[in-house]
Amino acid sequence: MTALLILAITLSACGAGSRSQTTPVATPGGVRPASLLLSPTPTPQPVVFPRDEAPHHDLTEWWYYTGHLATKDGRQFGFEFVIFQGLRGTLPPAYAAHFAITDIAAGSFHYAERTATIATPPFGTVPFTLDLGGWKLTDSGADATINASMPGYQLSLKLHSVKPPALHNTVGYFDFAPGMGSYYYSRTRIKAGGSLSVAGKPLRVSGTAWMDHQWGNFLTGSGGWDWFSIQLSDNQELMLWHSRDPKNRVTYGEGTEVAPSGRTTAIRGTGFSITATGSWTSPHSGATYPSGWTVEVPSGRIHLTLTPVLKDQELMTPKSTGVTYWEGDVAIKGTIRGQPVSGQGYVELTGYAPPEKSATPVIP
Numbered sequence: 001m002t003a004l005l006i007l008a009i010t011l012s013a014c015g016a017g018s019r020s021q022t023t024p025v026a027t028p029g030g031v032r033p034a035s036l037l038l039s040p041t042p043t044p045q046p047v048v049f050p051r052d053e054a055p056h057h058d059l060t061e062w063w064y065y066t067g068h069l070a071t072k073d074g075r076q077f078g079f080e081f082v083i084f085q086g087l088r089g090t091l092p093p094a095y096a097a098h099f100a101i102t103d104i105a106a107g108s109f110h111y112a113e114r115t116a117t118i119a120t121p122p123f124g125t126v127p128f129t130l131d132l133g134g135w136k137l138t139d140s141g142a143d144a145t146i147n148a149s150m151p152g153y154q155l156s157l158k159l160h161s162v163k164p165p166a167l168h169n170t171v172g173y174f175d176f177a178p179g180m181g182s183y184y185y186s187r188t189r190i191k192a193g194g195s196l197s198v199a200g201k202p203l204r205v206s207g208t209a210w211m212d213h214q215w216g217n218f219l220t221g222s223g224g225w226d227w228f229s230i231q232l233s234d235n236q237e238l239m240l241w242h243s244r245d246p247k248n249r250v251t252y253g254e255g256t257e258v259a260p261s262g263r264t265t266a267i268r269g270t271g272f273s274i275t276a277t278g279s280w281t282s283p284h285s286g287a288t289y290p291s292g293w294t295v296e297v298p299s300g301r302i303h304l305t306l307t308p309v310l311k312d313q314e315l316m317t318p319k320s321t322g323v324t325y326w327e328g329d330v331a332i333k334g335t336i337r338g339q340p341v342s343g344q345g346y347v348e349l350t351g352y353a354p355p356e357k358s359a360t361p362v363i364p
Contacts, residue, residue: 047172047183049165050126052213053141057123059217061085063130063137065146065159066229066346067192067209068329077196077205078102078309078329078346079155080111081146083130083137085121092117097132099148099155102313102329103198109313109328112150141165141187144211149197157194159209161187163262168239169254170266176243176252182216188229188237188258210237210346222246224351226274228295230304230332232343235260238302240272240295244351257300272297280311285324287314287353295334304334306345324353 055061064082080100087093095118100111114132122128127140135148144159165185168174175181190209195202210229223245230238236259243252253269276290291311295304313328325348332343 044171044173044181044183047167047185050141051124052183053139054126054128055085055121055123055130056215057087058215059087059219061215062213063139064212064214065144065190065209066327067190067207068231068344069192069196069205069207071203071205075203076104076309078104078313079157079196079209080327080346081135081137081148081155083132083135085130092119093121095130095132097135097148098315099135099150100313100315100327101150101153101155101196102310103153104309104329107310109310110150110153111315113317113319152199154197155194156196157192157205157209159211160191161189161211162191163187163189163258166237166239166256166258166262166264168256168264168266170264174254176218180216180218182214182218184212184214186213186229186239186256187211188239189231189235208344223251224349226290227348228274228293228306228345229347230295230306230343230345232332232336232341234336234339234341236336238267238295238297240267240274242269242274246351248351255297257297267297267299271299277305280308282312282314282324282326282353284312284314285316285353287324289314289326289349289352293347301337302334303336304332304341304343306330306332306347308347323350325350326352 062082062084066080069077069079082098084096085093095116097114102109114135116132127138129136129138138145142161146155146157148155166188168184172185173181173183188210190211192209193206196205208231223243225241225243227241238255238257240255242250245251255267255272257265257267273296275294277292277294279288280291281288291308293306295306307330309329309331314326316324327348330345330347332345334341
C-alpha cells in the first residue's frame with residue numbers, strides 16, 4: 001500500500017517540480033487491453049517470482065520505493081521513488097514517476113514528477129527497465145537500481161533485498177471493495193548504497209529501503225487511507241494500513257508482521273490499533289493531517305511511537321494527479337515483549353485534502 005494506493009497514478013504522490021512528457025504512441029500489437037469492467041472478478045492466481053516482479057496487463061500497477069540514507073558523518077535523508085503504470089482500454093500505456101527527498105539536517109522537503117508513455121512496456125520481462133526521461137528503475141526483484149534528479153538533488157542507488165518478498169494477506173492478494181482487488185507484496189528490508197548529490201556536491205550514502213509492488217484491475221474510490229511501513233532494530237518489520245470512507249471512518253484494515261527470518265504473519269484490522277497523538281495543518285494546502293502516532297499489536301506485545309522527522313512532508317500535484325497528500329520519514333521508539341526497540345519508517349496519508357481543481361490527471 002503504499003500504500004494502498006487505490007489508483008496509482010491519479011491518487012498518489014507526485015509533486016511540483018521537473019516534468020517531462022513524451023509523445024503518445026500507439027498501443028503495441030498483441031497487448032491485451034485492460035478492462036474497465038470486470039464481471040465477475042477473476043479468480044486470483046498465485047504470485048510467482050520472479051515472473052510477477054515485472055509489469056502486468058492490468059489497469060493499475062506501481063513499484064514504490066522509500067528509504068532512509070545517511071553519510072559516513074551522519075547526515076540523514078529520507079527518499080521516495082515510485083513509478084506507476086496505467087492501462088486504459090486501447091490507450092497507450094501511461095506512466096508517472098515521483099521523486100522526493102527529506103533533507104533532515106536542512107529541515108527541508110523536496111519533490112518532483114515526470115510522466116511518459118512507453119511504446120513497448122517490458123511486460124513479463126525480468127529484469128526490466130522503466131525509463132521516464134532519465135528517471136530510471138531497473139529491477140530484478142532482489143536487486144534494483146534507481147536514478148532520479150530534481151533541482152538541488154540527484155540520486156543514484158543500488159539496492160539489494162536481504163529478505164524474501166512478503167506476501168500480504170498471506171497469499172499476496174486481497175479484496176478491498178466489491179469486484180475490486182489487488183495483488184500486493186513488499187520487500188521489507190533492502191540494503192541501499194550509492195550517491196546523493198546535494199546542491200551539486202556528491203555524497204556517498206547508505207541505508208535501508210522498502211519496496212511495495214501492487215497491481216490489479218482496480219480503480220479509485222472516495223475516502224483515503226493511512227499506511228505505515230515500519231523497520232525495527234530487532235530486524236523485524238510491520239506493514240499496516242487503514243482505509244477510510246469520505247466521513248473519515250475506518251472501513252478496512254490489514255497488516256503483516258515480518259519476522260527476522262522473513263516469515264510473515266497476517267494481522268487483521270481488529271488485531272492492531274493506530275492512534276494519532278497530534279496534528280499538523282499545512283501552510284500550503286490548508287489540510288490538517290494526523291502527525292505522530294502510537295501503534296499497538298497486542299498479539300506481539302508491540303507498542304511503538306512514531307514521530308515525523310519533519311512536520312512538512314506534504315506533496316501537492318496540480319500538474320499531474322490533482323491529489324494533495326502527506327508521505328514522510330518517521331522515527332520510531334517503543335517496546336516489543338517488554339524489550340526496548342527503535343526503528344524507522346514511512347507513513348502515507350491520503351484523503352485529508354480535496355483534489356487539486358487545476359490538475360489534469362495522467363490517467364483519467
